[in-house]
Amino acid sequence: MMARAERHESGRTARKDDVIQIRAMAGTKALLNRAAAMRGQKLSEFMLESARREAENALLDQRSFFLDDEAHEAFVALLDAPPAPSSKLVDLMARKPAWDH
Template structure:
């Protein structure tokens, strides 16, 4: 193996909670080589690097779905729309009168 792909020295396991489940993935040799190189560059094992990367990406994806930032003018307009919704139309009124499927 090239010097650049040398794995970090084995670490002494700390007394942390052991992982309970496995994640299995398949990759091309080229992709694995790329990930191995990146892991070595930051001093992590392949598993640590992949888990950290996937975890951070998962957090980013979920935040993108739940967090949005507005400038003050748009923020005020947004709050105004929440505080002053338009009157319910006939379709919304009809929908609200229907019994849900689980209550039929």
């Protein structure tokens, strides 16, 4: 069986020759199938795209940054004394969510 190719951001094509296998309950698979169909994708395309997006988000959430002493003190001061919420934010947070009607 010939491996499918995937286009990278650089425009080059790379072979898809690694296999990822997972087991799922029937209800979970049905849910994934419905979502994939809704997007016009094959199940494997939908799952790979979704998993990749979640992996990128997980990695982005773990970014480290380093500050010198002065910048660190300024950063901590901002965390310790956040600005007061605007009236628009207070109004928005007081609204009842659309799904809670």
